[in-house]
Amino acid sequence: MLAISLLPIVWSIFLVVFAAAFQNATADAAATCKAHPTRPDWPSRADWSALNTLIGGGLLEPAPLAAACHRTHPSYNAARCTNIKANWASSEFHAHHPTSSLWTNVNGYSCEITDTARDCTTAGFPVYVINATDSRQVGLAVQWANKNNVRVSVKSTGHDFLGRSTQPYSLSIWVHYLQRRVYHAEGFRPEGCGFEIKGPAVSAGGGTQMEKLNHFVNGHGTSVIHGNSNTVSVGGYVSGGGHSTLSGLYGLAADAVLEVEMVGPTGEVFIANECQNKDLFWAVRGGGGGTWGVMMRVTMRAFPSVGQATWRGTIHGPAGSNRSWAAISAFHSAWAKYLAPAGATGYVTGHAWREGKVTVQIYLPGARTEGELTTIMTSVERQTRAAGGEMSGVGTYRARAASRPGSPMTANDGPSMSATGSRTFPGNGQNKIVASWLYGARELNSPKLQTALMGASDTDSMIYQDFTGGPGCAKPPFMRGGGNSVGQGWRTALVRPAAELQWQGDNENTLAKRKAAAIKFTQSLASLNPDMGMYVNEADPETEGIQKAFWGENYARLLSIKRRMDPSGVFWCKQCVGGEEWQYYQGGVLCKR
Ligand SMILES: Cc1cc2nc3c(=O)[nH]c(=O)nc-3n(C[C@H](O)[C@H](O)[C@H](O)COP(=O)(O)OP(=O)(O)OC[C@H]3O[C@@H](n4cnc5c(N)ncnc54)[C@H](O)[C@@H]3O)c2cc1C
Structure with missing residues (x-):
């Protein structure tokens, strides 16, 4: 009996030790590996120069954005560094740099802005970059990379929470200026x-x-x-x-x-x-x-463009108390009952554990009057208050954007960013992990909802619920070709609940702790229904079985298309389709499993 009950523990220890050993193994044992700067098959400088000629010039070998702040780096420049530090929280600033990403933890802290005494290397970033101009130029570059066994990654703005757009030891195609x-x-x-x-x-x-x-x-x-x-x-x-x-x-x-x-x-x-x-x-x-x-x-x-009614307010109760969580949870259930069927969307954000208060923004696109939403809100507020919290807010109405051609105001103005035109977002330029899942009406009505939500954040993280599913996702009116590969969870989803973890610095212990917390938060959310899955663009990159969680029953078809189109893994990332078929070995060498 004892032997049986200990077996899972012994097995887990074995798996941990085995996994660690495997990742530390050298790539020599693996048959197929991608070219890597430390290996003989990495193209010579003459080869890269030939690529530059092939594409008509413009091949970049950029230093990381923060390199100008590192005294030991050849691109150190005090004046530039001051400017970089001043703009570090701007999304646009990172979008304009060929290899920079918005979140510091996704590049392995290989060139930090907060700790400039630390070495700055390109180890966490693409090595060469092509500033994409047209299909012919990009086609030649990708063909060259394929022939030379070099990984190719694609960067646009570098906003990705999973770090997919800045893959190490790759040739990056930077599409930022393809804006026609x-x-x-x-x-x-x-x-x-x-x-x-x-x-x-x-x-x-x-x-x-x-x-x-x-x-x-x-x-x-x-x-x-x-x-x-x-x-x-x-x-x-x-x-x-x-x-x-x-x-x-x-x-x-x-x-x-x-x-x-x-x-x-x-x-x-x-x-x-x-x-x-x-x-x-x-x-x-x-x-x-x-x-x-x-x-x-x-x-x-x-x-x-359509008109839109908006409601902005708060839900609050004593910080960290069951009462405030009961109210937040009751609001989620009320959403399924009253708001989702009307086609409403919105966001609930805030430090629920620390402050006992969240901000609520609700939109009813297509409404003709403010009253259409405020009437619904009467029932929502009643249900939320009945759970013991306070809820208050104000409704407004925005007329058709079409009546003001060229107006930046549209029916889908979201909070903070679009509404204010701001280019900063909570945590910009810091570490960021998004732990999330998808919930439909069934999950929002579950008696275990409050427990799942309470387990999905802590005092150091904010909840960020995107209530952006609903009837349009269940039956998309403009869908062509009989469907697409979006995970099936989206077809019943009403909300993408999430915890956003953001913090400053490059302390590895803090990173490990926050990663562990994020895994716990995702598990708590997923506990209501593992089959709903996660949203590809907003999820914890360390989630176990991530491909299944993203694409569910669509994954088998996606993988077969990927294997057929890209048998040698020219485009690869760990969280992408086919990500599980390759693995990093010592020094970041990528090899087929
Ligand atoms: C502040 C903020 C708000 C957000 N709000 C929303 C939201 O309301 N709704 C929502 O759905 N998502 C939202 N997101 C998530 C967003 O959709 C993802 O971060 C998305 O990956 C960003 O795409 P990008 O092209 O700007 O970024 P990048 O980081 O450059 O690219 C992201 C991924 O797309 C690939 N990629 C980019 N361009 C191309 C291309 N031309 N060809 C092939 N691959 C390409 C990259 O390789 C990478 O895998 C938000 C993100 C942020 C930071």
């Missing part, structure tokens, strides 16, 4: 289809930032599905799914895509839509960024 936009007023004719998809649409370069795209279509009296950040780009947003305050009506951004132009892993250019390259068209709409190739252009549906 073309409006199709009456309809769009997908290549090779022989018919037109009626209704307004917009084609945008793969690096177009959502604010610019939305302003562009606003000028035509229309909107696109766009999220809670001005500076996120269409490349990562659409390929991961892309939720919005308009998702309750129109679904996810990936659900509104009509066509993509991609440079694939062999350097070949594909136009994917419902009539040609259908597998790729299915995979790239939800199957994750940086996996299928480089998205050069995406065409998506636009739709007439």
Whole structure:
């Protein structure tokens, strides 16, 4: 009996020791590895120079952004450093740098801004970068990388919470300046289809930032599905799914895509839509960024801008008490009952444990009056107060954006970022981990909801619930080609609950503790229904079985498309489709398992 009960413990110890040993093993034992600067197959300087000539010049070998602040680094420059420090919290600042990311923990602390006494190396970043201009140039570069066994990664803004856009020891295709936009007023004719998809649409370069795209279509009296950040780009947003305050009506951004132009892993250019390259068209709409190739252009549906009722307020109770959590939990259940069926969306954010208070922002796109939302809110407030907390707020109404062509105000203004035009966001330029899951009506009505929510954050993290699912995600009105690869959880999801962990510094112990906390938070959220899964763009990169959690039953098809399109893993990241088939060995050498 004793032997049996100890078995799981002994087995866990073995697994931990085994896993550690495996990661420390050298790559020599592995048959297939990607080129690495420490290995003989890494292209010589002459080879890189040949690539530069091949693409007509412009190959970059950038130092990390913080290098200018490190006295021992050749690019040390005190004046530049002052400017870098002043702008470190700006999303746009990192987007404008070829290899920088918004979160310091995703690059292995290899060149820190907070600790400039520490070594600064490119170990956590791509080695070379191509500033993408057109499909031909990108195609030549990817073909060269494929031939030379060099990994390729894709960076647009570097906003990614999972660090997928700044892969170490890779050639990076930097798509930030692919921001060309073309409006199709009456309809769009997908290549090779022989018919037109009626209704307004917009084609945008793969690096177009959502604010610019939305302003562009606003000028035509229309909107696109766009999220809670001005500076996120269409490349990562659409390929991961892309939720919005308009998702309750129109679904996810990936659900509104009509066509993509991609440079694939062999350097070949594909136009994917419902009539040609259908597998790729299915995979790239939800199957994750940086996996299928480089998205050069995406065409998506636009739709007439609508009016919107808004309600802003708070829920509060004694800090850290059962009463405040009961009220927060009751609000979640009320959402499923009253707000979701109406197509409402919104956000609940705050330090619930520390302050016992959260901020609530609710949107009802398509409403004709403020009263449409405030009437619903009467029931929501009643249910929340009945659980013992306070809830108060104010409703407003915003008329159709279409009546003010070019106005930056649109139906899908989210909190903080879009509403204020700010380019900073909580935790920008610091460490960040997002621990999240998806919940539908069933989970929001679970008697265990309060326990799951209470276990999913702590006094050092903020809750950030995106109530951006709903009827539009269940039946996306603009979906083409019979469906896409977005995880099935989104089809019943009403909310993407999350804890956001953010902190300063580069202390490895703190990082380990926060990583452990994030895993616990995700597990607490997932305990209500493991099958709902997580949202590809907003999740803890260390989640066990991450591919299954992202794509569920779609994963088998995604993996078979990936194996067929990219058998040698030109585009790879740990959290991407096929991520589990490769592994880092000592020194960061990447080899096939
Ligand atoms: C402040 C903030 C607010 C956010 N709000 C929302 C929200 O409201 N709704 C929502 O759904 N998400 C939201 N997100 C998450 C956002 O969708 C992801 O961070 C997304 O990955 C960012 O994409 P990007 O292209 O800007 O960033 P990057 O970090 O540059 O890229 C992200 C991923 O996409 C890949 N990629 C980018 N461009 C291309 C391309 N052209 N071709 C191929 N692969 C490409 C990269 O390789 C990487 O894997 C938010 C993020 C932040 C930081």
